[in-house]
Amino acid sequence: MTDVIWLPSPAKINLFLHICGQYPNGYHNLQTLFQLLDVGDEIGFAVHDRATIELKTPMAGVAEQDNLIIKAAKALQIHTGSNCGAAIFVKKHLPMGGGIGGGSSNAATVLLALNAFWKLNLPLTELMDIATTIGADVPVFIRGKTGFAEGIGEIITPMDIPEQWYLVANPGVHVSTPDIFQHPDLPRNTQMIKAHEYSFESTRNDCQNLVCNLQGKVAKLLQWLVHYAPSRMTGTGASVFAVFNNKHEAQNVLRQLPNEFKGFVAKGTQTSVLHTKLEDILRAS
Numbered sequence: 001m002t003d004v005i006w007l008p009s010p011a012k013i014n015l016f017l018h019i020c021g022q023y024p025n026g027y028h029n030l031q032t033l034f035q036l037l038d039v040g041d042e043i044g045f046a047v048h049d050r051a052t053i054e055l056k057t058p059m060a061g062v063a064e065q066d067n068l069i070i071k072a073a074k075a076l077q078i079h080t081g082s083n084c085g086a087a088i089f090v091k092k093h094l095p096m097g098g099g100i101g102g103g104s105s106n107a108a109t110v111l112l113a114l115n116a117f118w119k120l121n122l123p124l125t126e127l128m129d130i131a132t133t134i135g136a137d138v139p140v141f142i143r144g145k146t147g148f149a150e151g152i153g154e155i156i157t158p159m160d161i162p163e164q165w166y167l168v169a170n171p172g173v174h175v176s177t178p179d180i181f182q183h184p185d186l187p188r189n190t191q192m193i194k195a196h197e198y199s200f201e202s203t204r205n206d207c208q209n210l211v212c213n214l215q216g217k218v219a220k221l222l223q224w225l226v227h228y229a230p231s232r233m234t235g236t237g238a239s240v241f242a243v244f245n246n247k248h249e250a251q252n253v254l255r256q257l258p259n260e261f262k263g264f265v266a267k268g269t270q271t272s273v274l275h276t277k278l279e280d281i282l283r284a285s
């Protein structure tokens, strides 16, 4: 078998998340600042010239046909008519369904990797269109830049923000994204802002109060964390994060995290670690 090429699949957090309205198809018009992180899953690719796509590492609780990795590979095959295939391997490090975009990032890594390894040469804009059909969170991982996002999350303006460190903590409860977006108590009329008006202090996560009311452990974790640093929920939860100026301070708080919670420390990156690694591989080949 050909060699397996491993690529990173980074996590994101939403530094803020405003819900500004709802489209006729039910999706919400939102504004958010996607911060890419230097921590994530790893995905391995062994490409071949048969059209079969196999996931060699089954994922507990996710049927193969529902896995965003398989959905992404098949969507690319259908879009391009390619007869190439791949065996795909995963080292899963990120919690699933935690608001840190693990599944969405996996899908983006597959699209970018197979576009390169199958020699399809689709531009990023076309890959972002395919990505949007897989999930609202996938395009930002294709764009590969920390950025201000609008629409359903697919209109992305890269934004330079100071390098910061984040403690990302998971309360061990699951929050369903569709359930939050369908909930009658979700605020849906936050006034839109311009990207340059963003500050952490003047923004919020519109899903946070609702999720805290539904899941007491999220509220408890935030109450603990905010004692140490500015803290907020990411996405539709259930993970939360705290912002630090350096790694040492973040690690210090992580060491004190109560046993009932899990967490990790990550650095915010302007450019996706995936894009950097993929460019290195392509330059060397």
Ligand SMILES: C[C@@](CO)(OP(=O)(O)O)[C@H](O)COP(=O)(O)OP(=O)(O)OC[C@H]1O[C@@H](n2ccc(N)nc2=O)[C@H](O)[C@@H]1O
Binding pocket: 014, 017, 026, 027, 028, 029, 030, 032, 098, 099, 100, 101, 104, 134, 135, 136, 137, 138, 151, 152, 153, 177, 178, 181, 182, 234, 235, 236, 237
């Ligand atoms: C709101 C965010 C912020 O990052 O939440 P998290 O998933 O990260 O928690 C994301 O954009 C979510 O992205 P993603 O999880 O890919 O969403 P999708 O699979 O496309 O949609 C899941 C469900 O969320 C709802 N949804 C999603 C995005 C959006 N702008 N409006 C919505 O109403 C829809 O009801 C849809 O059925």
Ligand SMILES: Nc1ncnc2c1ncn2[C@@H]1O[C@H](COP(=O)(O)OP(=O)(O)O)[C@@H](O)[C@H]1O
Binding pocket: 059, 061, 062, 066, 067, 068, 069, 095, 096, 097, 098, 099, 100, 101, 102, 103, 104, 105, 106, 107, 137, 177, 235, 237
């Ligand atoms: N490759 C994958 N990795 C993680 N979750 C996946 C994957 N494929 C499908 N899923 C499903 O997508 C859901 C959302 O996953 P994820 O993207 O990690 O969370 P979130 O959108 O909350 O950040 C999971 O609960 C899981 O059922």
